[in-house]
Amino acid sequence: MLRLTQYAQGGGCACKIPPGELEDVLAGMGLTTPDDPSGELLVGLDTGDDAAVVRIERGTAVVSTADFFTPVVDDPYDWGRIAAANALSDVYAMGGRPLMALNLLCWPRETLPYDLAREVLRGGAEVAALAGCHVAGGHSVTDQEPKYGMAVTGLADPAKLMRNDAGRPGLPLSVTKPLGLGVLNNRHKATGEVFPEAVATMTRLNADAAEAAVTAGVRCATDVTGFGLLGHLFKLARASGVTAVLDPSAVPLLDGAREAVRAGYVPGGTRRNLDWVTPHLTGDADEETMLLLADAQTSGGLLIAGEVPGATVIGELTVRGEHVIVVR
Template structure:
């Protein structure tokens, strides 16, 4: 008798970062959530909720800030070990995106205990541990709940120089825009969910840490950037341009895409989250490309690359930061 391994993506309403709450709705939820000042608190909050940065940062003393973040999501691939690796790389990315070094992580696991076997959960955790080990980041426990829908991720704490943070509000006109990973992860993951077809290049991209790109950005003196995840390239570029009071110009011909991404998008394998991303940025953008290209530029990425206001070796320049243009945060050509 043969035993069929369950397809994890079949237990998820969405895949990876495409299952995030849409950016416009999320901003409505968190609007006004400003902590009240208190002299009893230790440290200085350097980066909080204001501009939607990738993580929070608290200055502990001169030369040392603590970075805190969390990220978890539904299965993006069927292989549990790969899902764990992808989710861990994605959670660690928030620390790298701000120029930090991850130090310790806690697992976050939601599991349908009466539906899926625990040996699959163990494989998910093993994948997360493997990537954390690669990053030199401790994994020490975490939290689990019984949940009808499987979810996995990590809460990560890291360190950084508070005077060298990479953040959303520091982009300046005349600066090139660099992207460190190709796009198309959302549409390929959605195709995988629909058909079971595997995309080795996409898995390799999602499990690649942003550590080297982060170190290169710091070495180049870059102070503005973000990682490209659930809100897509256009959504994250819009947030950075809005926070910085500038306009981001994207040259679509210079943007790298994964093999098969355009074909998957043209065939209709576009996550709902990617469509919502494009709808969100349209009122703030001048988009002069075809609809398929626009959707790929807004595609919800899982464990995507860094978008940096600056240039680093080995990665393509995909546009530039210019002075603000009549309230338009994005110009796509």
């Protein structure tokens, strides 16, 4: 049996360019959201939010995003489902509804059969259908490593957008999925062990969580993906001008996640995440816990500044102090 994870150096969202390096590249180019006298561009590049948002008419905004990555599991159908759920998540994280998606496929056609590519696309199409999102074509290229994802367009109410810069002191912090996907996926890549709970978590859409958050009046949220909980929390708190106080004992974990860390199955992306946020946080949690909090997730849950049904409260936002994140 061909193991897709063996055809790529990285895996899932852990293969992202490290956040600190990416910010340095963008800063060096002087890229910021341009002045927009029309007021049409609602969310751009400045805060590193999950998707771009443009107002097209009163009461309607277009949400646009793209996301793709190397295999995170060996099963091509499951990989397609995970990648699609992950791409759709960016729209949900903004409080939007996915409308249309385009496939993005990179394929080593001389080393992997097209039958596997067909299964990847089938998995993506099925998850998009569950989301009520049309898949209408896409783009493919030959590549040495397999990669798959989607460019997604959605719609949102501009008055109900969830942004990563709208956090305020006094709001609770909640997450909607357990952590540990990165270390379990890394263990899967190294050993071939399959973790059904992890696959079920990654393929579960964030649609219900997003709807519950919007209904509850939440205006600040992001999703937890390649930069880990700490990385995405840092971006949210920094953009909002607040300090995030995190209770690590309250953070839900997947079964086997701690054991995977202890056994050494820690992705390089997870360690880079922790290195990036460490100068901006204070706390005395042990290294194992900090690695799990920084673990590079693939198709993780939503991180919400608010309290909604089905989510776990893990901390709160406070007035900005000396550090952006306090782990206690």
